[in-house]
Amino acid sequence: MTSLVDAPQQSIYLTSDLHLGGGLELDELREGGTDVTYDDSKLQIRTLAMAVARRCSGVRVNAVAPGWVPTLMGFANGPYAPDDLRAGYMTQVWPAEGSEPASRGSGGFFFHREPEDDIHSSVHDAHAQDGLLDAYPQRTEVTLR
Numbered sequence: 001m002t003s004l005v006d007a008p009q010q011s012i013y014l015t016s017d018l019h020l021g022g023g024l025e026l027d028e029l030r031e032g033g034t035d036v037t038y039d040d041s042k043l044q045i046r047t048l049a050m051a052v053a054r055r056c057s058g059v060r061v062n063a064v065a066p067g068w069v070p071t072l073m074g075f076a077n078g079p080y081a082p083d084d085l086r087a088g089y090m091t092q093v094w095p096a097e098g099s100e101p102a103s104r105g106s107g108g109f110f111f112h113r114e115p116e117d118d119i120h121s122s123v124h125d126a127h128a129q130d131g132l133l134d135a136y137p138q139r140t141e142v143t144l145r
Contacts, residue, residue: 050063055144069084091112
C-alpha cells in the first residue's frame with residue numbers, strides 16, 4: 001500500500017512489541033511462501049516504517065504499538081487483555097495530530113505515547129531495510145517510489 005498511494009505528509013504504521021520475536025523471512029517473501037508468523041509480520045512492518053522514514057525525506061513516518069488491547073483478535077482472552085484500549089488508539093492519534101513536540105518527529109516507535117527503546121536489531125539496519133524493500137517487488141511487482 002505504501003507504494004501504491006501518492007506520498008502523504010505522514011504515515012503511521014501499526015505494529016507491536018512482538019516484532020522482537022520475529023524474523024524478516026526475506027526468502028519467504030521473495031518466493032511467495034506463507035511461513036510467516038505474526039511476530040515476523042510485525043518486524044517487517046516496523047522495518048518497513050524505518051526504511052520509508054529513511055528514504056522519503058519529506059514524509060513524517062512513525063510506528064506505534066497499541067499493546068494487547070481488548071479486541072476480538074485476542075480470541076477467548078481478548079476481553080481480558082491487559083492493556084488500555086483508549087491508550088492504544090490514542091497512541092495512533094497522538095502522532096497524527098502532532099500537537100506536542102515529541103509527536104512531530106519521524107522515525108519513532110511509540111507505545112502509549114512514549115518512545116519504545118526495545119527494538120529488534122534489523123529495524124535500524126539500513127542493509128536489512130534495503131533487503132526487505134528488495135524482497136517486496138519480487139513478490140508483488142510493486143517497488144517503493
